[in-house]
Amino acid sequence: MSGYVESYRGQVLASECDLLGHMNIQFYISRLSQAIWNMCYFVGMAPEEIKGSKRALATVHQDSNYLSELMAGDIIHMETAVLKASTKTITFRHRLINSATGDPALTNISTVAYMDLTARKAIPLTEAMKIKVNELMVDAEDEA
Amino acid sequence: MSKLISCYRGAVDAWECDQMGHMNVQFYMAKGSEAFAHLQNALGLDPARIRKEKRGLRFKSLRTQYKSEVHAGSALHGIAGIRKLDGDVIHGFIQLFETAFDRLSAVYEFTALYTNLQTDEALPLPGDLRDRALALADDHPDIYQPAPFVGTVMPARPLKHMFESSRSSVDVWECDIFNHIEHRHIVGYFSDAATHIMGSVGLTRHTVRSRNLGSAALDYYSEFHAPIKMSTPVLLKSGLMGAKGKIFRFGHHLFDLDSGEIAISTTVLGCYFDMTARKSVPLPEEYANFPAEKVLAKQL
Numbered sequence: 366m367s368g369y370v371e372s373y374r375g376q377v378l379a380s381e382c383d384l385l386g387h388m389n390i391q392f393y394i395s396r397l398s399q400a401i402w403n404m405c406y407f408v409g410m411a412p413e414e415i416k417g418s419k420r421a422l423a424t425v426h427q428d429s430n431y432l433s434e435l436m437a438g439d440i441i442h443m444e445t446a447v448l449k450a451s452t453k454t455i456t457f458r459h460r461l462i463n464s465a466t467g468d469p470a471l472t473n474i475s476t477v478a479y480m481d482l483t484a485r486k487a488i489p490l491t492e493a494m495k496i497k498v499n500e501l502m503v504d505a506e507d508e509a
Numbered sequence: 510m511s512k513l514i515s516c517y518r519g520a521v522d523a524w525e526c527d528q529m530g531h532m533n534v535q536f537y538m539a540k541g542s543e544a545f546a547h548l549q550n551a552l553g554l555d556p557a558r559i560r561k562e563k564r565g566l567r568f569k570s571l572r573t574q575y576k577s578e579v580h581a582g583s584a585l586h587g588i589a590g591i592r593k594l595d596g597d598v599i600h601g602f603i604q605l606f607e608t609a610f611d612r613l614s615a616v617y618e619f620t621a622l623y624t625n626l627q628t629d630e631a632l633p634l635p636g637d638l639r640d641r642a643l644a645l646a647d648d649h650p651d652i653y654q655p656a657p658f659v660g661t662v663m664p665a666r667p668l669k670h671m672f673e674s675s676r677s678s679v680d681v682w683e684c685d686i687f688n689h690i691e692h693r694h695i696v697g698y699f700s701d702a703a704t705h706i707m708g709s710v711g712l713t714r715h716t717v718r719s720r721n722l723g724s725a726a727l728d729y730y731s732e733f734h735a736p737i738k739m740s741t742p743v744l745l746k747s748g749l750m751g752a753k754g755k756i757f758r759f760g761h762h763l764f765d766l767d768s769g770e771i772a773i774s775t776t777v778l779g780c781y782f783d784m785t786a787r788k789s790v791p792l793p794e795e796y797a798n799f800p801a802e803k804v805l806a807k808q809l
Contacts, residue, residue, distance in 0.1 A: 374518040374586075375543040378691070380682040402520030403584045403608065412609035415582045437686045438556040440546045442518070464547065465555040 372400035373443035409497035516544035517587030539693035584608040663760035674702035675745035742766040
């Protein structure tokens with residue numbers, strides 16, 4: 366079973382395009398940021414801890430492949446699954462897709478740490494999170 | 510099979526929140542505009558076709574109802590649908606929900622016209638677009654639909670006692686690929702005008718803060734009469750239409766100063782709230798003291 370969930374859906378703005386005529390890479394990262402906020406909920410974090418700025422998922426490593434150009438006006442969505450998890454971290458695999466054509470635009474592997482925003486330190490995933498993380502897990506070899 | 514369209518998923522960033530501690534209205538509009546692109550795609554107007562043919566849907570009218578606050582870190586998702594076709598006018602909606610609670614946060618009800626995006630001429634709906642719109646049209650009885658907008662709306666004619674609340678020109682980075690201003694920035698003008706509007710009633714920022722008050726838009730209704738394009742000098746004029754109980758009503762005219770025309774007329778309903786309790790409160794006494802002869806309702 367695929368563990369992918371939709372983590373972002375939106376559009377490329379003209380103001381996000383650069384001299385090369387396509388969306389600048391910084392705005393790919395902004396979509397990953399939006400996706401991470403959604404993944405906070407999908408991995409079982411409570412709304413109160415997120416909105417109360419108590420805990421969050423903080424990205425500590427990223428690896429991206431830019432696969433096709435995105436132009437102003439293109440509609441896009443992101444799908445995200447879990448590749449692996451450790452005591453304090455989760456590794457996501459994101460795929461950004463051109464919603465009109467189905468073409469992949471970006472694949473990205475991001476490792477995030479579950480962070481206590483008061484102590485400013487990574488903390489262990491909760492039991493509730495471990496259950497959700499397992500539900501979203503995909504086989505790393507299948508995804509290679 | 511559901512005729513609803515999945516049209517948005519994202520989140521509220523900290524920098525999208527204003528001094529009221531919630532997402533500013535212009536970012537609701539930004540997310541609504543992204544959602545509208547997915548709705549167009551469902552109707553057959555995919556981005557490549559829009560770029561090639563230079564034709565797409567443009568709002569004729571837009572009502573935005575704000576149902577609940579969202580804050581930094583809130584995850585959002587959106588659905589959209591077509592309610593009906595009336596000649597060449599498409600009636601549709603977009604709704605944004607706070608994902609964690611599946612709580613409705615904003616509702617957009619719109620009419621839209623198929624438009625030449627270079628000449629801004631409204632065109633008859635092409636056959637394939639009409640067919641798709643008809644196939645998607647549905648009353649959606651299970652989906653929230655706002656009651657009709659209450660009371661008088663701003664007419665598209667100049668009124669006395671409106672004052673200048675914003676003056677600007679449209680920057681390149683505020684526009685889409687057809688050099689039309691993105692709707693987010695139009696709402697941004699309205700939002701920036703809010704402090705001046707409060708000032709016109711006699712409420713300074715100091716007064717509002719000392720009373721622990723915030724203000725919030727509840728309901729916007731806009732009619733689009735002419736396009737606003739890149740580098741256009743624009744002037745926003747505003748005025749108090751009326752105030753009763755907890756609700757104030759303001760009107761806006763956004764002028765294209767090149768043509769002198771009113772490009773957009775907008776009616777805004779809003780309220781004040783206690784910044785701690787996050788509950789609405791009666792209007793400040795300054796509204797009762799506002800000169801009756803300056804209330805726009807007298808001219809409507």
